[in-house]
Amino acid sequence: MTFSPELEKKLAKLIASYPPGKEKSALVPMLMFTQDEVGCITPELVQEVAKRLNIPPVQVDEVVSYYSMLHRKPMGKYHIQICTNISCLLWDADKLFEHACQKLGLGHKQVSADGQFSLEEVECIGACSWAPAIQVNYDFHHHVTPEKFDQIIDSLKKVQ
Amino acid sequence: MADLVTLTINGKTVQAPPGTLVIDAAKRAGIEIPAFCYYEGFSLQAACRMCLVEVEKMPKLQASCTLPVAEGMVVKTESDPVVKARKSTLEFLLTNHPLDCPVCDKGGECELQDMVFRYGAAESRFTEIKHHVDEKQWSPIVFYDAPRCILCYRCIRVCSEGMGVGALGIVNRGVYSEIAPSHGDHLECDECGACIDICPVGALTSGTYRYQTRPWEMKHVGTICTFCSNGCKTTLGVRNEKIVRGNNRDKSGINGEFLCIKGRFAFDFQDHPERLTSPLMRIDGKLQEVSWAKALEAVAKKFAEVKARNGKFGIVGSTKTTNEENFFLQKFARQGLGTNNIDHHRSGDVVTLMDALAGRTNALATVEDCYQMKAALVVGADLAQEHPLLAYQLRANFRHHNARVYTVTRGPVREDQYSVSRVRTEPGKELEGVESLRPMLSQEPELLILFGSSIKGEDVRRLVAFADSLNIPVKYICLVDYSNSRGAVDMGLLPDLGPGYQPVDNPGLTLPEMMAATDLDVLWVVGANPLARYSLAAANAFVVVQEMFLTETAQRADVVLPAASAYEKNGTVTNVTGQCQKLTAAAKTMGTKPDLEIMGLLAKEMKLNLGIWTVQSVFEQIRTQVRGYNIPLPVVATGQAAQTSPLNGRIPVISRPDLIQSASNTLFTSGSLGRYSKKLTSVLEYPGELYRP
Amino acid sequence: MLYNEPSPLETRVLTRRFGLPNSAHIDTYLAHGGYRSFEKCLEMTQEQIIEEVKASNLRGRGGAGFPTGLKWSFVPRQSPKPKYIVVNADESEPGTCKDRVLMENDPHLLIEGVLIAAQAVGAKRGYIYIRGEYRYLIDIMDRAIEEAYSRNYLGKNILGRGIEFDLYTHTGAGAYECGEESALLESLEGKRGQPRIRPPFPAVAGLYQCPTVLNNVETFCAVPSIIEMGGKAWAELGVPKAGGTKLTCLTGHINKPGVYELRLGFPVEKMINEVGGGIRGGKKMKAFIPGGSSCPVLTGEEAWPLTMDYDSMAKAGTMLGSGGVIIMDEDTDMVKAALRIMHFYQHESCGWCIPCREGTTWLKKLLTRLDQGLGTSRDIDLVGDLAQNMLGRTFCPLGDAAALPTISIVQKFRHEFEAKIAKVQVAMPASANHPFVVVQ
Structure with a gap:
């Protein structure tokens, strides 16, 4: 399996950032960065990462299935993550999530048929003072009302 | 040793060396602290929380499996808060447990059942929906039922730490966590089943035993595995004369925890459909069933006739029959038939080693030495494949004592994972590889040398001379193939040596010589299959075969006498390190007879006086007549291993390295017998690659 | 960028550069006193640095509140093993979003704090473990680290003084448990973020079993001002036994x-x-x-x-x-709040130990039911009882973290649970020992 030259460069730098013999440390970041490019953690990617870090594939499987940001199936081009944890809940994040389900026609961890959007109810994303908060891929949006949510989605649709 | 630490457990004063864990200190004082995840010899987990105890001056309950003893510590292992905590942990554990004890293989010997019984989490307050996942089959051997799993991680540790395989992992998170096999949906591993045995509940079950019986319906018979030469004790579970299980959960025997696929699952040759259950005689050119009386009469008649005219016998003994049988066979040959034409399939040059070590004491290693000695050198052998117990012991030695292991082998071996140095050599050039390790080896305080069949003849002497020149204490293991390969040599199944390596006056024919002799009158094969490897030159030879199956040799026979298997007979066998252990009959196959009985009946039929041929009396003869076998009776009688010590003076033997050839079995093959184990063949036929180091 | 207006009642020590134009840039940092504390440390002994931090009464800002100076003093500085500095930027405790603003607005403050810690224990390598969700902060920190290398504050010969220190970012991938220091180290070693048996503590056997200083972002960010002001003056900002x-x-x-x-x-x-x-x-x-x-x-x-x-x-x-x-x-539904909190801990329980894995799951199911008013008063007792059964018995503090809020909510707001179940008619209300059957 080969990755883009930029990613290869990034991975080389990543592996070099751990002491010799401790390359396994690169596992979680490597999975994150490659997932960003590949779209999800495919069985081939598991094998590839295992090979590059010289570890048994089962050790990669152990890690992939542990971390909630690593996905076995592709998420949408825009992965909408709505925090409904306590601080956001107090600002009606549960209602925002329901609104999002309606707006996108998706449920928790579902992907739209065209692959453009996916929705996930996530745990605290560290935006508690600016609740309710969502992340579209890695981008934060704060104080998200249902109206603001619609604007965000609509503008993403326009970008397509 | 450092000063002992004194502490109090349940009011009892206990002393333990510093660093001892409270759970161990309690155990030594006769106080059992329950635990699922704690397992002696493997890494600590502190995950199950069952071993929590109350320690004075500590605010919270402490996990006794990770708490070292301290001076003046006051521990309570069954106080009210402790019992309440255990009860609640069990209540938690049962929430997602399927409670399918009525059909669970483990029912009746389940640690979870025992614990719930003891701490009484009987009332269930859980009225929610249980988390369920379907059962999975990972290999012909291993099945996994996740809901029953309590996540104690014993299986993961025995596989990675104990076996050095690391085929199991843990996937998912939280309540969805489960054990996962090495290759996504299936296992590629040793198929040893250690994970199944070590599982405290019925989460891991075996393809052999699952849904066969309830544990209390079996009788449990401890005997010695009949496959390789390591001599593991296996406890056979027998129901209605059928062996349904092999394990070693009581950790007795020289193998403790350990068994490989053969000891645990390959007993199924015992009720193989092709098992011979009636004597066969060649009538009109075809082998036909006859009565025992008729068959024995025919053999005795032929033997007497050939003996009377001074004809030529060829006798091939077995590397799997008992010492008693081997001793009796050579006695039958030498005293009864007057011939030294007796041999067996030789797989290691034990004789030359014994000669090279003449006059020494303490030069032969035991299985325990593999675990205790500070350094080991493996020459020309893939231990994990051919000698799994010795490999396990070395690995445990490394894990627990940081043993320094060196390998000189043709290809990669599993010991490479932790060996300090590995040398790859061409076959026959092993000694050059060994020599290259001299600087390192000479720094070791002591050394254990294990060598395979490629080191034979003069090479054995050179190896010993090399080790002598290191000027450190050295012990040896000459690796041989089968469960009684060593015993066959010790008992004198050789044309030039009698029992205890005593030279005979007129050396007889070797196995290849017998096969090549065109004037051979009788070929008598007891539990061996020489025709798989040689062709029989004497077209008119009368062939008598004692066998379990219609092997290549049996097919050529004039008379086939159906023999009992090692699991159906009593007696003793001697393992690769010269440790003599007792076989106990576990089951019976109607129509068969133990080889000793067959030979005894033959002697009777021939009116030969070869002495009483009960197992006990022959063993007594061995003890008094075979050098090195004057072993204490109680040790053998109680199922322990007695170390034989046949070292003596020089052995005036002509070295015949050409006769020595190992079958180089893998974990899943074992000569002719292995072919009749469905479990072994099913693993060989299983898609996917078998584990190689 | 700031997401809220500052308050005049704040005492802006760590955040004093917030709001400056281009506050994350090294030039801004240097222009406002940046890296002076580190330079000051170059003239101090390791003992002096640790003493200063001890004097400041700085306590760990991640949540546990362990005295930082004491933690640093546990590092066996004479050990031949390499020493590591690890920054816990896995900020995931619900309600907490402070490390994010520190790294976003003043990344060099963190780097300087790390450098001082490295100086104090003789570490040559450090990692900033940033939660996966904070990807943009990895970019910010990477840029800042690059700037620091280019100005010779990081590298093989820092400021020409023969000091070596390399600093790297490391991303997590979504696991609350990795905020626990030993789980973070496991994760940093490429494993599942499951906590380790302690002792040994990270100060003695941390990353790669080597001595490791592991602190929260805010803790490291506090260090430069402690060196600048002096530990005693810094301590006086706070209360006795907890400075700053x-x-x-x-x-x-x-x-x-x-x-x-x-x-x-x-x-x-x-x-x-x-x-x-x-x-x-x-x-x-x-x-x-x-x-x-x-x-x-x-x-x-x-x-x-x-x-x-x-x-x-x-x-x-x-x-x-x-x-x-x-x-x-006053309008908050406390049953819902209890449920949401438990939902979180159940989701984040690593599964390692039984009481946490099974306890959080059971409680989540039970609270889900109670939130719908389905249950009996016995179920309310059960919530408190199960939480008590987790408390103090789990492998790591996550079990306590799940149990403590639950116990307090049931204790203090029991009437809300009762009101909920009273709204739903249960067929067999009299017998508390029967499973409920609901008629709505």
Whole structure:
């Protein structure tokens, strides 16, 4: 399996950032960065990462299935993550999530048929003072009302 | 040793060396602290929380499996808060447990059942929906039922730490966590089943035993595995004369925890459909069933006739029959038939080693030495494949004592994972590889040398001379193939040596010589299959075969006498390190007879006086007549291993390295017998690659 | 970028460069006193640095509040093994969003704090473990690290003084448990983020089993000002036994939610009413969580007279925690709140030990049912009982973190649970021992 030259460069730098013999440390970041490019953690990617870090594939499987940001199936081009944890809940994040389900026609961890959007109810994303908060891929949006949510989605649709 | 630490457990004063864990200190004082995840010899987990105890001056309950003893510590292992905590942990554990004890293989010997019984989490307050996942089959051997799993991680540790395989992992998170096999949906591993045995509940079950019986319906018979030469004790579970299980959960025997696929699952040759259950005689050119009386009469008649005219016998003994049988066979040959034409399939040059070590004491290693000695050198052998117990012991030695292991082998071996140095050599050039390790080896305080069949003849002497020149204490293991390969040599199944390596006056024919002799009158094969490897030159030879199956040799026979298997007979066998252990009959196959009985009946039929041929009396003869076998009776009688010590003076033997050839079995093959184990063949036929180091 | 207006009542020590144009750039940092403390440390012995940190009464800002100087002093500096500095930037305690603003607005402050720690224990390598969700902060930190290398504050010969220190970022991938220091180290070693058996503690056997200083972002960020001001002066910003300021995240039903730097010992009432502009809509405060959702919940009445420091909160039966203040007004559904909190811990339980894995799952199921009014008063008792059965018996603090808020909510707001189940008619209400059958 080969990755883009930029990613290869990034991975080389990543592996070099751990002491010799401790390359396994690169596992979680490597999975994150490659997932960003590949779209999800495919069985081939598991094998590839295992090979590059010289570890048994089962050790990669152990890690992939542990971390909630690593996905076995592709998420949408825009992965909408709505925090409904306590601080956001107090600002009606549960209602925002329901609104999002309606707006996108998706449920928790579902992907739209065209692959453009996916929705996930996530745990605290560290935006508690600016609740309710969502992340579209890695981008934060704060104080998200249902109206603001619609604007965000609509503008993403326009970008397509 | 450092000063002992004194502490109090349940009011009892206990002393333990510093660093001892409270759970161990309690155990030594006769106080059992329950635990699922704690397992002696493997890494600590502190995950199950069952071993929590109350320690004075500590605010919270402490996990006794990770708490070292301290001076003046006051521990309570069954106080009210402790019992309440255990009860609640069990209540938690049962929430997602399927409670399918009525059909669970483990029912009746389940640690979870025992614990719930003891701490009484009987009332269930859980009225929610249980988390369920379907059962999975990972290999012909291993099945996994996740809901029953309590996540104690014993299986993961025995596989990675104990076996050095690391085929199991843990996937998912939280309540969805489960054990996962090495290759996504299936296992590629040793198929040893250690994970199944070590599982405290019925989460891991075996393809052999699952849904066969309830544990209390079996009788449990401890005997010695009949496959390789390591001599593991296996406890056979027998129901209605059928062996349904092999394990070693009581950790007795020289193998403790350990068994490989053969000891645990390959007993199924015992009720193989092709098992011979009636004597066969060649009538009109075809082998036909006859009565025992008729068959024995025919053999005795032929033997007497050939003996009377001074004809030529060829006798091939077995590397799997008992010492008693081997001793009796050579006695039958030498005293009864007057011939030294007796041999067996030789797989290691034990004789030359014994000669090279003449006059020494303490030069032969035991299985325990593999675990205790500070350094080991493996020459020309893939231990994990051919000698799994010795490999396990070395690995445990490394894990627990940081043993320094060196390998000189043709290809990669599993010991490479932790060996300090590995040398790859061409076959026959092993000694050059060994020599290259001299600087390192000479720094070791002591050394254990294990060598395979490629080191034979003069090479054995050179190896010993090399080790002598290191000027450190050295012990040896000459690796041989089968469960009684060593015993066959010790008992004198050789044309030039009698029992205890005593030279005979007129050396007889070797196995290849017998096969090549065109004037051979009788070929008598007891539990061996020489025709798989040689062709029989004497077209008119009368062939008598004692066998379990219609092997290549049996097919050529004039008379086939159906023999009992090692699991159906009593007696003793001697393992690769010269440790003599007792076989106990576990089951019976109607129509068969133990080889000793067959030979005894033959002697009777021939009116030969070869002495009483009960197992006990022959063993007594061995003890008094075979050098090195004057072993204490109680040790053998109680199922322990007695170390034989046949070292003596020089052995005036002509070295015949050409006769020595190992079958180089893998974990899943074992000569002719292995072919009749469905479990072994099913693993060989299983898609996917078998584990190689 | 700042997400809320600063308050005049703040004591801006760590956050003093916030709001400056281009505040994350090294030039801004250097122009405002940056890296001076580190340079000062180059003239100090390791003992002097550690003593200064001890004198500051700085306590770990991640939530546990362990004295930082003491933690550093546990590092066996004579050990031949390499020493590591690890920054815990896995900020995931619900209610907490302070490390994010520190790294975003002043990344060099963190780097300087790390450099001082490295100097204090003789470490040559450090990692900043940043939670996966904070990807943009990895970019910010990477840029800052690059700047620091280019100005010779990082590298093989720092400031020409023959000092070596390399610093790297490392991303997590979504696991609350990795905020626990030993789980973080496991994760950093490429494994599942499951906690380790302790002792040994990271100071002795941390990353790669080597001595490791592992602190929260805010803790490291506090260090430069401690060196600058002197430990004693820094300590005096706070209260006895807990020095300095604390970044406090006001969240929930408050008019001006946001991150504010307040002196330790700041009165709760003043914090809510003056810094935070009072409870939203002029309502009453029903419940108060001082430092992230792991803390026992206080009622409004209990909380008003307290001050924001470790001892005051401990006396009230809760903890100062991470500084994530969660304020709930009189209309808050406490059963729902309990459920949401448990939902989180159930999701994040690593599964390693039985009481946490099974306990959080059972409690989540039970609370889900109670939230729908389906249950009996026996079920309410069961919630408290199960939480008690987890408390103090799990492998790591996550079990306690799940149990403590639950126990306090059931204890203090039991009437809300009862009101919920009273609304739904249950077929067999008289017998508490029967499973419920619902008629709606």
